[in-house]
Amino acid sequence: MSVLSLAAAHAAGKGKESDAVFTVLKEANAAIATLGREKVVNASIGSILDEEEKFVVLPSVDEYFRRLPAVELMNYAPIAGLPEFLEAAIADTFQGNQPPNTYARAVSTPGGTGAVRNTFNNYLEKGQKALIPDWFWGNYRTIAEEHQLGIETYEMFDKEYNFTLNSVKEKTLALLRTQNNLVIVFNTPAHNPTGHSMTKEEWADILGFLKDCAGDESKRIVILVDMAYIDYSGDLKKTRSFMQLFGNLPDNILVTFAYSMSKAYTMYGQRSGALVGLSGSVKIAEEFSEINTFSCRGVWSNGTRGPQRLLADVYKNAELKARIDTERAAYSELMKKRADIFLKEAREVGLKTLPYNTGFFITVPAPEPRAVTQKLVLDNIYALHLKKGVRFAICATPTHKIPGLATKTKEALG
Numbered sequence: 001m002s003v004l005s006l007a008a009a010h011a012a013g014k015g016k017e018s019d020a021v022f023t024v025l026k027e028a029n030a031a032i033a034t035l036g037r038e039k040v041v042n043a044s045i046g047s048i049l050d051e052e053e054k055f056v057v058l059p060s061v062d063e064y065f066r067r068l069p070a071v072e073l074m075n076y077a078p079i080a081g082l083p084e085f086l087e088a089a090i091a092d093t094f095q096g097n098q099p100p101n102t103y104a105r106a107v108s109t110p111g112g113t114g115a116v117r118n119t120f121n122n123y124l125e126k127g128q129k130a131l132i133p134d135w136f137w138g139n140y141r142t143i144a145e146e147h148q149l150g151i152e153t154y155e156m157f158d159k160e161y162n163f164t165l166n167s168v169k170e171k172t173l174a175l176l177r178t179q180n181n182l183v184i185v186f187n188t189p190a191h192n193p194t195g196h197s198m199t200k201e202e203w204a205d206i207l208g209f210l211k212d213c214a215g216d217e218s219k220r221i222v223i224l225v226d227m228a229y230i231d232y233s234g235d236l237k238k239t240r241s242f243m244q245l246f247g248n249l250p251d252n253i254l255v256t257f258a259y260s261m262s263k264a265y266t267m268y269g270q271r272s273g274a275l276v277g278l279s280g281s282v283k284i285a286e287e288f289s290e291i292n293t294f295s296c297r298g299v300w301s302n303g304t305r306g307p308q309r310l311l312a313d314v315y316k317n318a319e320l321k322a323r324i325d326t327e328r329a330a331y332s333e334l335m336k337k338r339a340d341i342f343l344k345e346a347r348e349v350g351l352k353t354l355p356y357n358t359g360f361f362i363t364v365p366a367p368e369p370r371a372v373t374q375k376l377v378l379d380n381i382y383a384l385h386l387k388k389g390v391r392f393a394i395c396a397t398p399t400h401k402i403p404g405l406a407t408k409t410k411e412a413l414g
């Protein structure tokens with residue numbers, strides 16, 4: 001007897017594709033081991049590295065976290081999260097921009113990943129599709145597949161690579177013809193992988209459109225704002241001003257936010273974040289709490305207590321919060337400096353990039369991305385090939401290694 005698989009039908013075949021980022025990272029590390037760090041540009045990884053390519057931890061976060069008593073690090077947190085953490089996560093999400101007459105609720109999740117997971121799972125029926133951008137964080141697809149859901153993509157840019165809402169509107173109408181539940185993902189500001197940020201006017205436009213769609217009360221529309229990179233996008237309050245537009249929405253539109261402490265507090269591996277829900281209806285907000293708390297219990301039980309305690313305490317200590325915000329802002333500036341160099345050179349050599357405002361990544365559209373990254377490897381440059389382009393993690397590339405990258409990419413494109 002030769003049994004080749006015991007997996008259930010829905011699980012069979014999962015996990016065959018290796019994670020693209022980690023594959024490139026492995027290759028880059030192998031090159032570093034033979035050639036030395038200085039000879040290699042590793043623009044693959046999505047965490048901030050300093051000018052010596054060391055992993056960045058915000059010093060005040062590090063210091064405070066290490067001084068937490070053992071019980072705050074080791075003990076369980078309540079299933080939904082420490083109540084003070086939930087209040088702090090809501091405050092950190094809106095930073096003063098929650099619209100009047102709305103109800104916000106939160107549950108703790110293991111990072112933004114858990115927040116995306118709960119939204120997909122709880123607001124779509126099995127087999128339905130989540131609507132996500134065509135340039136997207138690959139994990140959206142994985143999370144959808146893991147929960148026997150599908151994805152549909154909308155085009156973020158027109159043929160000249162200008163941002164457009166036309167496609168998301170068309171795809172919304174098309175999906176609403178075949179399914180009553182709709183989850184639409186907007187990863188903004190500082191979208192991964194392009195660094196694009198939607199304007200407040202664009203938000204007003206899409207919300208007006210979605211309100212019209214919600215005129216049909218059989219439709220249930222969930223807007224998922226993936227804000228993983230928001231704190232590196234400029235003034236904390238101003239970059240969230242679009243959230244003020246989420247007032248006066250009909251009860252069949254719910255806004256959810258994937259709130260993450262990974263980048264904002266450099267606590268990636270601590271796996272902390274929250275799913276925040278916002279509704280004009282207290283009933284919908286209460287339902288949000290109930291179903292998502294149940295999901296927490298049924299999937300990961302409770303979140304890690306340490307980061308929750310840290311965030312709760314940060315929100316009770318204005319001086320500590322100010323220090324963390326200042327330390328983080330310095331890294332936003334550093335990434336801006338790196339991006340400016342890349343983009344200026346790209347303009348000079350006529351290399352097209354996708355619209356970049358802020359953030360960890362710059363992406364160059366390419367008809368054959370794999371061929372481009374393979375050519376770049378000949379110059380010891382490691383970037384990530386996507387389906388329609390090449391992503392450069394400027395968050396991880398020290399400033400002195402940026403000059404020349406755009407020129408080499410232009411050459412590799414042929």
Ligand SMILES: Cc1ncc(COP(=O)(O)O)c(C=O)c1O
Nearest residue numbers: 111112113137192226228260262
């Ligand atoms: C677009 C996007 N959303 C969400 C996340 C979630 O990260 P985490 O689960 O660590 O909060 C990431 C992380 O890379 C991301 O790039």
